[in-house]
């Protein structure tokens with residue numbers, strides 16, 4: 260890029276400041292006043308730089324203002340130069356991308372003010388342009404040796420690679436912009452070698468979660484997604500397709516022990532529905548012959564039930580696809596769920612923990628048990644109010660779908676299988692409550708056959724859980740009155756637990772909403788990245804270097820380099836996601852903050868605000884003539 264080509268950067272409305280490398284930089288060993296007519300009106304640069312001029316009384320022709328009290332004025336709030344600085348009014352400062360030789364060439368000034376050199380604020384907001392008006396007159400190397408020492412100390416203090424744990428000075432990424440050092444109007448920074456590859460700093464770990472959902476939630480969701488998309492193992496000899504479902508995968512072993520559902524052999528599969536592409540659970544009962552279509556009326560009734568603790572039924576059908584007469588009931592799929600038996604009761608292989616083999620089976624916390632009780636009681640009430648009986652309140656037919664979240668998983672199936680046998684609904688509902696009481700004992704004792712030894716079961720519950728919990732379980736097992744009344748009494752007793760559970764679920768919703776919001780931000784940034792990719796390196800303009808080397812697109816290109824292509828002092832790529840996210844967020848917000856964009860040949864740089872870059876992106880994107888803005 261030609262360093263003198265202002266057209267690249269001078270958008271009519273832009274206040275971007277182009278800084279070009281001076282073609283020749285002389286290094287005068289002492290200030291040489293240039294013969295200018297108005298020189299007596301101009302403030303002496305040594306005053307600006309050093310706070311004093313040792314030639315003041317020896318014929319220096321510049322203006323020397325009376326000395327101020329250096330302790331009083333506070334530095335200006337923002338070190339950013341005044342935004343309305345027209346590009347034309349700014350002459351090139353000394354921009355030295357390569358490390359200069361910091362050799363003091365002039366003797367140290369003797370003025371006592373020289374020791375305030377690094378703190379002295381510059382009162383004029385246009386000080387930078389004034390300072391740069393005559394680069395030949397400015398000797399960037401003419402520093403007293405004491406100041407060079409201070410400079411190197413300050414440089415060290417500013418080193419963004421310093422490890423804060425090792426006592427380094429980590430600059431707060433949020434409150435201070437690392438670019439500030441380049442815009443500081445304090446002249447002490449003018450002498451620094453421009454380490455433009457040192458812009459980025461790692462974001463404190465405590466802020467990481469602002470941009471992404473938490474690791475635990477992400478991991479859990481990722482695992483579920485992986486399970487949902489896992490391909491079936493080969494050689495299972497399952498039907499390719501049945502009633503609009505394909506890609507069948509058994510969710511339980513289909514070799515060895517045949518699984519029984521009451522007296523029926525049954526298998527649970529996951530399959531994809533061809534219409535909506537969603538995974539479902541197919542619960543198949545082998546060798547079932549449908550006597551009358553009316554057997555499916557209960558499936559219709561169950562499919563209308565929507566309850567957070569009941570796995571929703573989609574449909575039911577019979578099929579010969581398995582080379583027999585099978586009944587299939589289709590349920591919602593909850594990836595990676597386990598039955599209560601698998602989650603809490605089944606013996607698990609011991610694992611090494613702290614160097615010792617330890618059993619993984621732990622007693623369920625009472626708090627979790629109460630949550631289960633509230634959920635099941637609520638599901639039973641909903642079913643009973645709809646004129647149904649659950650009939651599958653069993654550790655093998657209730658699945659744990661999430662932390663403390665359970666669902667009754669095989670509703671409706673027994674109704675179809677026993678359709679021919681007339682049963683009294685009230686008795687069936689009564690039986691639901693008995694099963695519920697037994698389930699509590701099974702869970703408390705971590706044993707599916709707990710009630711085979713009632714005395715021992717009662718003793719275990721006594722020892723590990725509250726009397727309140729035991730009373731509820733006993734009540735449910737012994738209740739003989741109308742189920743509606745029994746349920747009413749149950750809810751009166753667990754009222755307090757219901758409220759606690761309700762509060763916990765509200766908190767869980769809040770937590771998840773917080774997680775969602777962080778991902779929402781990322782969606783915004785993805786849209787921005789899409790825009791960049793639409794603009795940058797379009798092959799149809801590959802031969803026309805003007806396309807990406809001029810105007811808005813050039814700024815977009817340099818910004819892309821600034822965000823993604825920085826290198827460290829060893830020339831290694833800086834891969835700092837926090838920097839990328841911070842830059843993109845500032846771009847999206849269009850902040851007034853300015854950054855320095857450096858050309859690839861390192862010969863020139865641009866000072867430009869995020870707001871301007873944003874409008875460059877918008878205009879470059881709209882120039883593509885795309886109908887639908889991203």
Ligand SMILES: Nc1ncnc2c1ncn2[C@@H]1O[C@H](COP(=O)(O)OP(=O)(O)OP(=O)(O)O)[C@@H](O)[C@H]1O
Nearest residue numbers: 510511518527540570591592593596597598655668
């Ligand atoms: N709706 C569902 N979504 C996801 N997985 C499910 C669903 N229903 C059941 N499963 C899973 O399918 C597997 C088999 O379920 P099933 O009801 O047959 O349990 P089981 O322990 O095999 O009981 P049984 O011994 O009575 O057959 C279990 O691991 C269970 O977690």
